[in-house]
Amino acid sequence: MDGFETAALIRARKKTKYTPIVFLTAAYKSEEFRQQGFANGAADYLTKPIDTIQLINRIRSYLRFIEQEKQDNQELELKVQKHTAELEQANQKIIDLNK
16 A cells, blocks of 8 residues: 555545645655645655654644644534523523413
């Protein structure tokens, strides 16, 4: 299985669908593979030799994005719960008034 097949498998699974994928390849095939990598859902594409510091910093950036998305989703869920409770209370008041 090559990297493109692996990326497709990662994207196909619900649990890993949004996992950031970083492709690493030799420079001599970089443009051809870069396009195919992004077409397969790559978040980034690096060529060898790999700059370790650059790779670590990019991974840290992805982790910050993921954490921010989790926080945003939690805040949104709390807002939905609050509005749902408010609607239920308003609905109950209407029901009580019509009795």
